[in-house]
Structure formats: C-alpha cells, structure tokens
Amino acid sequence: MxxxxxxFLFLNVAAQNSLxxxxxxxxxxxxxxxxxxxxxxxxxxxxxxxxxxxxxxxIIRNDFRFYQxxxxxxxxxxxxxxxxxxxxxxxxxxxxxxxxxxVTKAENPxxxxxxxxxxKETEIAxxxxxxxxxxxxxxxxxxxxAYQAIVGKAPIFTDRIFFVSDNKMPNxxxxxxxxxxxxxxxxxxxxHKGLVISPSVSPDGTKVLYSLIDERNKGRTxxxxxxxxxxxxxxxxxxxxxxxINSGAVFAEDGNSIYLTLxxxxxxxxxxxxxxxxxxxxxxxxxxxxxxxxxxATGSLMTFLSGRPGKPMIYTMIPxxxxxxxxxxxxxxxxxxTPRFSPDGKEIVFSSWMDERFDLYKVNSDGSxxxxxxxxxxxxxxxxxxxxxxxxxxxxxRVISRKEAVQNLYIMDIEGxxxxxxxxxxxxxxxxxxxK
Amino acid sequence: MVYYRKIPYHLVSFGVHxxxxxxxxxxxxxxxxxxxxxxxxxxIRIVGKAIRVDVxxxxxxxxxxxxxxxxxxxxxxxxxxxxxxVEPQGGDENTVxxxxxxxxxxxxxxxxxxxxxxxxxxxxxxxxxxxEKAGAGGINGDKLKKILSLGxxxxxxSALYGSGGENSGDELDKYALSITDLVRKNWSLPGFLSNKDxxxxxxxxxxxxxxxxxTNIIKSSGNTDYDQRALNAILKVGNFPAPANVIANQxxxxxxxxxxxx
Numbered sequence: 270m271x272x273x274x275x276x277f278l279f280l281n282v283a284a285q286n287s288l289x290x291x292x293x294x295x296x297x298x299x300x301x302x303x304x305x306x307x308x309x310x311x312x313x314x315x316x317x318x319x320x321x322x323x324x325x326x327x328i329i330r331n332d333f334r335f336y337q338x339x340x341x342x343x344x345x346x347x348x349x350x351x352x353x354x355x356x357x358x359x360x361x362x363x364x365x366x367x368x369x370x371x372v373t374k375a376e377n378p379x380x381x382x383x384x385x386x387x388x389k390e391t392e393i394a395x396x397x398x399x400x401x402x403x404x405x406x407x408x409x410x411x412x413x414x415a416y417q418a419i420v421g422k423a424p425i426f427t428d429r430i431f432f433v434s435d436n437k438m439p440n441x442x443x444x445x446x447x448x449x450x451x452x453x454x455x456x457x458x459x460x461h462k463g464l465v466i467s468p469s470v471s472p473d474g475t476k477v478l479y480s481l482i483d484e485r486n487k488g489r490t491x492x493x494x495x496x497x498x499x500x501x502x503x504x505x506x507x508x509x510x511x512x513x514i515n516s517g518a519v520f521a522e523d524g525n526s527i528y529l530t531l532x533x534x535x536x537x538x539x540x541x542x543x544x545x546x547x548x549x550x551x552x553x554x555x556x557x558x559x560x561x562x563x564x565x566a567t568g569s570l571m572t573f574l575s576g577r578p579g580k581p582m583i584y585t586m587i588p589x590x591x592x593x594x595x596x597x598x599x600x601x602x603x604x605x606x607t608p609r610f611s612p613d614g615k616e617i618v619f620s621s622w623m624d625e626r627f628d629l630y631k632v633n634s635d636g637s638x639x640x641x642x643x644x645x646x647x648x649x650x651x652x653x654x655x656x657x658x659x660x661x662x663x664x665x666x667r668v669i670s671r672k673e674a675v676q677n678l679y680i681m682d683i684e685g686x687x688x689x690x691x692x693x694x695x696x697x698x699x700x701x702x703x704x705k
Numbered sequence: 706m707v708y709y710r711k712i713p714y715h716l717v718s719f720g721v722h723x724x725x726x727x728x729x730x731x732x733x734x735x736x737x738x739x740x741x742x743x744x745x746x747x748x749i750r751i752v753g754k755a756i757r758v759d760v761x762x763x764x765x766x767x768x769x770x771x772x773x774x775x776x777x778x779x780x781x782x783x784x785x786x787x788x789x790x791v792e793p794q795g796g797d798e799n800t801v802x803x804x805x806x807x808x809x810x811x812x813x814x815x816x817x818x819x820x821x822x823x824x825x826x827x828x829x830x831x832x833x834x835x836x837e838k839a840g841a842g843g844i845n846g847d848k849l850k851k852i853l854s855l856g857x858x859x860x861x862x863s864a865l866y867g868s869g870g871e872n873s874g875d876e877l878d879k880y881a882l883s884i885t886d887l888v889r890k891n892w893s894l895p896g897f898l899s900n901k902d903x904x905x906x907x908x909x910x911x912x913x914x915x916x917x918x919x920t921n922i923i924k925s926s927g928n929t930d931y932d933q934r935a936l937n938a939i940l941k942v943g944n945f946p947a948p949a950n951v952i953a954n955q956x957x958x959x960x961x962x963x964x965x966x967x
Contacts, residue, residue: 288923289749289878289960291961292966293885293889294889294892295899299893299894300895338896602763621763640771641768643767684768
C-alpha cells in the first residue's frame with residue numbers, strides 16, 4: 270500500500286511538471302517595404318545640385334534592389350512638409366522604412382540623410398555626406414548608412430569587384446580591372462600586354478595578387494609568374510617566378526602570407542609563402558595534383574581541389590602543417606573546380622561539370638547539404654562570395670554562334686536567384702573577386 | 706534454538722522507505738523547492754518529425770526549383786504523398802555523358818578543359834519550366850537544408866522523438882498542433898532576421914474558453930526583435946479554440962509551449 274501511494278505521488282509530480290513543445294515551423298519571410306523620398310534642396314544657392322539629388326535617390330533605390338530578399342523598394346509620392354518631419358500615420362501601411370534626403374550646405378555642399386522606422390515611429394539614423402565626392406559614391410554611402418541602421422550589418426554598397434577582361438585587346442591578352450559592386454565605374458589596373466589570370470585581393474583591399482603569363486616569353490619555362498600589385502602606387506612586383514606553375518594564389522586572413530600552387534617538385538602542390546621573407550612551407554604532399562586553395566575568414570580551414578580520388582574533388586585541411594587533417598568533402602561530380610569559402614566559413618561554393626557545361630553548387634564545409642545553384646543558364650564558373658555573405662558573383666559564358674561566345678560577370682543571391690549581369694559589352698570578363 | 710535473521714526486519718523496512726523518499730525527492734525537487742520558471746528538461750516532449758538524410762548524387766534540381774516544390778512552408782507533417790511527387794531526375798551523373806571517356810588523369814583533364822572549343826558546347830536558352838512546377842508554398846528553412854542534403858530525393862523520415870501528431874490520438878497533442886496552425890499564419894520575419902539560426906520558445910496559458918491568459922518566454926532567441934515578432938504571432942490569433950474538458954486543466958496551466966521554429 271505504501272509503495273502504491275508513493276508511486277502515485279511520483280506520477281502526479283511528473284505530470285504537473287511536463288511541458289509539450291510544438292514546433293510552429295519556419296517563419297514566412299516577408300519583405301520590408303522601403304521608400305526613398307524625393308530630395309529637398311534646402312539652400313537656394315545649391316540649385317546646381319538639383320539633378321544630383323534626384324540621381325542619388327535613384328542610385329539608392331537601385332542599391333536596395335540588390336537585397337531583394339530583404340526589401341521591396343516602393344515608389345513613393347510622399348514628400349514631408351520639411352526635411353526631418355514626416356507623417357508616420359500617412360505612411361503606415363505603405364512603408365516600413367523611409368529615407369529622406371536633403372541637399373544643403375554646411376561649410377561645403379552636403380547631402381543630409383535621415384532614416385525612419387515607420388512601424389516604431391522613430392528616426393533611426395541621420396548623417397551628412399560631402400557632396401563634392403562622385404555622385405555614385407555619395408549615393409552608395411547614403412545607402413550604407415540606411416542599411417546599417419535597419420539591418421545592423423555592413424552592406425555591399427561600397428565594395429568593389431576585381432576581374433580580368435580582354436576588352437578591346439588583341440587576342441590572348443587579358444588585363445586586371447576593378448569596378449563598383451553594381452558594375453559601374455570600371456577602371457583598368459594593369460598594362461602588361463600579357464595574360465593576367467586568377468587575381469586575389471588582400472583582406473584590407475590594398476593589394477592584388479595575380480598570375481601573369483608573359484606573352485613576350487612565349488614557350489619558355491619561366492613564363493608564368495606570380496605578381497603583386499600595390500593599389501596605392503599602381504606598381505606591380507614579381508613575387509614568385511619558380512619553374513612551372515606559380516598560380517592560384519590567395520591571401521592568408523592576416524594578409525602577411527599567401528597560399529599558392531607551385532609545381533617546383535614536378536607535381537602541383539599547395540604551399541604557404543611568407544610575403545616578407547618569400548620563404549615557402551609545403552602544405553600538401555600527394556602524387557595527385559593539389560590546386561586552388563581558398564581560406565576561411567579566420568584562417569583556420571583551407572579548402573582545395575585535389576586529384577587524389579582520380580577525379581578532381583573538394584577537400585579541406587587545417588593549413589598549419591603538411592597534410593594536416595585532410596578531409597574529403599565532395600564525393601560526387603564529374604569534374605569539380607574552384608572551391609571558395611563563404612565569409613563565415615560555413616559553406617563552400619564551387620563549379621562542377623554537368624550536362625556538358627559548368628554549373629555552380631554549394632556544400633557545407635563539413636560536406637553536408639549539397640545544393641545546386643545554377644541550371645539552364647549557360648556555363649557558369651569561378652564563383653566568389655560577397656564580403657557580407659549574401660551574394661555570389663560568377664562568370665557566365667553563353668555561346669552565340671559557332672565562332673562566338675560572350676562571357677560576362679553575374680551576381681546572384683546565395684540560393685541561386687540570379688539578380689543580373691554586372692558587365693555587358695566589355696569583352697570576355699572572367700575571374701571576379703569581391704573586395705571590401 | 707533461536708533463529709536470528711542476518712538483517713533484522715526493521716532495517717530492511719527502513720532501507721526500502723529511505724529509497725522511496727530519495728526517489729521522490731529526486732524527481733520532484735523542482736516543483737517543491739524551487740519557484741523558478743525553468744522546466745525540467747527530462748520532462749519535455751517534442752512533437753514533430755524528422756527527415757532521414759543521405760547524399761546520393763550531384764543534384765539535378767536547383768535550390769530555387771526546390772523552393773517552389775512541395776506544400777506550404779513550415780508544415781511539420783510530411784505526408785508520404787510527397788514521395789510520389791518527386792520523380793527521380795536521373796541520379797547518376799555519368800548518364801549525361803554519352804561519349805565514352807577514357808579514364809584521364811587530372812592533368813589531362815585540365816589540359817582538355819583549357820583547349821575546350823567553346824563554340825561546340827550547346828547552350829540551351831534559359832528554360833521557363835519553373836513557373837509550371839511552382840506550387841502554392843515551397844520548401845524553406847531547415848526543411849530545405851535537410852532536403853538539399855538528400856540529393857533531391859524526399860523520403861519520409863522516422864520519428865526521432867515525440868509522437869507523430871495525428872496518429873497519436875493524444876488530445877493534448879492534437880490541441881497543440883491545432884493552435885500552431887493558427888499561430889503559423891501570423892508568423893513572419895523580414896529576410897534579415899530569418900536564416901540566422903535564431904530560435905525562441907514561448908509557453909502559452911489558454912483558458913477553458915480559449916482565451917489567452919498569459920505567455921511566458923521560456924527560451925529567448927537573444928534577439929528582442931525576433932522574440933517580439935514571435936510573441937506578436939501568438940497575440941494576433943486573439944481567441945484560440947476551447948480545449949476539450951479532459952485537457953482543459955493542462956492547457957490552462959501552461960503545459961504547451963510553442964517553438965519558433967522549434
């Protein structure tokens with residue numbers, strides 16, 4: 270009897286304490302509505318800037334359209350009575366955020382930016398930008414202020430993309446270029462009259478590594494050199510001119526050393542090179558070629574392409590010593606190429622040969638969750654993540670006729686929704702690299 | 706002759722009772738000695754299902770296509786019907802290569818690729834089949850991630866924990882699932898808050914008549930905006946269905962918690 274009573278008492282306590290958790294599931298993702306209102310001109314002497322104001326508003330709208338998974342850019346006819354004051358109730362159901370602009374004057378002409386959260390009825394950011402800068406630069410800075418206030422993270426609006434193109438060049442010549450993240454403002458950086466391949470930008474964005482195949486030394490063994498371009502001075506210097514391959518170089522996370530592929534021992538292997546002393550440390554040792562290193566943001570993991578299973582497959586390793594914790598990541602794919610880490614190091618995007626062309630895929634850095642990004646969209650290669658991890662840029666090749674193909678740079682979100690072309694009618698553009 | 710037991714009876718009795726008391730206090734310590742809102746984790750049940758995961762081959766379908774597939778987002782009851790919907794898309798990537806390719810070394814392949822005559826490759830125009838396949842909802846979030854790792858083949862998983870909703874016949878489970886359907890309709894997030902692995906759990910206290918008595922965030926996501934939007938999804942429902950008499954007491958004392966997403 271005593272036993273029974275104790276047992277029931279125990280059951281009762283257990284029941285009172287129980288909790289059933291039910292999953293509501295993933296939220297429906299809604300786009301926040303954002304409106305960029307027509308700019309005010311607060312100083313009559315600045316009427317010359319009137320057209321700039323309208324242009325800036327348009328560029329800001331275009332910037333936010335890149336983040337189309339987050340925002341819907343709403344065309345607004347709203348214009349507050351004065352800069353800094355607006356009717357929240359009027360905008361309530363139509364907007365979640367509003368951006369107000371004003372061309373005004375402190376010591377110099379400036380663009381004042383104010384950002385409002387309509388739901389919470391508060392001003393969430395205010396800032397002034399020097400209007401004497403380039404109009405696109407002013408607009409991107411304004412977009413950046415608004416995005417940071419809303420999302421709490423740095424956007425891509427002031428980032429740059431380095432790439433290689435043969436625009437208006439003789440056959441076999443390709444040089445290095447740079448442009449804004451949205452494809453505007455293209456500038457040529459190298460004038461080697463040679464073939465520039467596989468560029469890589471330093472973490473601080475001041476230097477670019479690239480390999481140069483010097484057409485003047487055609488046929489010689491030492492014609493593939495690794496170069497370093499200082500963006501401050503515009504000068505290039507030779508970093509490595511060992512026999513065979515000197516390519517596929519990427520910067521280490523601190524910018525003081527680089528990882529590159531050399532074939533000094535006959536077989537392509539990955540080495541780490543100290544930029545100050547130029548001394549090299551071998552990282553891979555295998556009969557099969559190991560190429561195309563990519564490093565995660567903390568430098569703790571390297572991904573590379575290796576021919577050790579017979580087909581090129583993606584591997585990871587800890588790049589501190591030779592063959593340290595080498596792990597095979599991909600087990601499928603006819604021919605995998607150019608693995609690239611996402612900035613958080615959680616994903617690897619790569620291209621793979623399928624249906625007679627390359628398409629882009631991504632996989633978690635532990636080998637799980639393999640997903641396809643592109644399909645029926647020409648041949649897609651050489652992907653690279655944006656620094657905020659929200660976008661992937663890549664090279665798209667389309668065949669127009671038997672003798673003609675175009676190659677352009679495209680941008681898509683990380684789930685493969687293609688946002689558009691970044692280059693058009695600018696020769697064959699390849700090897701895009703994202704930079705802060 | 707006097708027979709002595711090796712262990713006297715009163716000692717055995719004392720031992721057994723001491724054991725019962727020890728067990729009693731061990732299992733009930735949270736409710737008797739503590740006023741904290743913490744819930745003993747060993748008593749928590751989770752209702753829902755899992756999906757089995759295995760990598761098969763290079764996926765034929767893109768993430769975008771997968772997103773347009775399947776039923777509305779967030780339905781935790783994956784029905785076997787889904788299995789029939791997804792036809793095998795030709796899993797073996799070797800079948801796409803009609804030409805016999807001799808086993809080439811990696812270096813040969815590199816060479817072949819660089820010599821590749823681009824004008825020969827056939828590029829089809831972008832297909833517009835996507836919209837035809839588009840269903841009402843799509844696959845999102847965690848489920849999408851799981852399906853991705855399946856190599857685009859969906860199979861019903863075995864329940865890892867909990868009891869499977871409809872089959873259990875348990876009144877409490879049925880009621881819990883019915884209120885999540887109502888809450889899910891209001892559960893929305895801006896893109897920059899979703900896919901961030903945030904999760905919060907909110908305990909709900911619902912009266913016999915179905916009105917919401919109170920809520921209690923038992924696990925915060927760490928992001929106040931996220932927690933607030935989850936809470937709003939519950940508050941927006943207004944009146945819940947009245948629970949059956951047998952479970953009314955359990956429901957009003959907060960024995961159900963909603964997980965966003967789990």
